[in-house]
Amino acid sequence: xxxxxxxxxxxxxxxxxxxxxxxxxxYARHRRFMELLAERGHQLTGGAELTHSRTATVxxxxxxxxxxxxxxxxxxxxxxxxxxxxxxDDLADLQQLSGLLAGDGAVEIRAVVPDSDPVLDAGRxxxxxxxxxxxxxxxxxxxxxxxxxx
Numbered sequence: 001x002x003x004x005x006x007x008x009x010x011x012x013x014x015x016x017x018x019x020x021x022x023x024x025x026x027y028a029r030h031r032r033f034m035e036l037l038a039e040r041g042h043q044l045t046g047g048a049e050l051t052h053s054r055t056a057t058v059x060x061x062x063x064x065x066x067x068x069x070x071x072x073x074x075x076x077x078x079x080x081x082x083x084x085x086x087x088x089d090d091l092a093d094l095q096q097l098s099g100l101l102a103g104d105g106a107v108e109i110r111a112v113v114p115d116s117d118p119v120l121d122a123g124r125x126x127x128x129x130x131x132x133x134x135x136x137x138x139x140x141x142x143x144x145x146x147x148x149x150x
Contacts (some may be wrong), residue, residue, distance in 0.1 A: 001087040003045065003112040006098055009105070010081035031127050033100050037086060040093055047084035085112065 018026075035043050053072035060067045072079055088094045094109065101107050 001043070001089050002091070002102070003085060003087045003114070004091070004094060005112055006047075006086065006094075006101070007080055007108040008082040008084075008101065009078040009108070012079055012081065015081065016052070020109050029100055029103075033097060035049040036097050036100070038087040040097065041088075041090070042094060042097075043087040045085045045087055047082065049082040050080060 017107055056070075056072045058069045058071065058073050060069075086094060089108075098107050098109060
């Protein structure tokens, strides 16, 4: 199975100003999306709704010399508002289901680079008792019940 990230851009100002009915409708759409994922054999492995981009920090530099600035990496009307991580063998169906989240807007789907460390992989091949190593089999993300999109 391939793991995919579904990236959810949104207009944060509109979301902050949304009334309770709009929020309930949006969250219901996400619950339905998660139900359909399970019904169709996709595996939800993680995800989260993100805080407003004004709370973001940008880190630049190296381990020895770091500069931290406040605010999002890029200033734009739409910011990344959340994401899902999903394992699937059927990208076409996943794209179809993602239309439920896209609505009048859009979502972006990308394959996730599999966890791999060539040095650890070589060691495991030579010595199966070497263990999984850091990052192997990592479950990414958190509870996705709060994801949202336009």
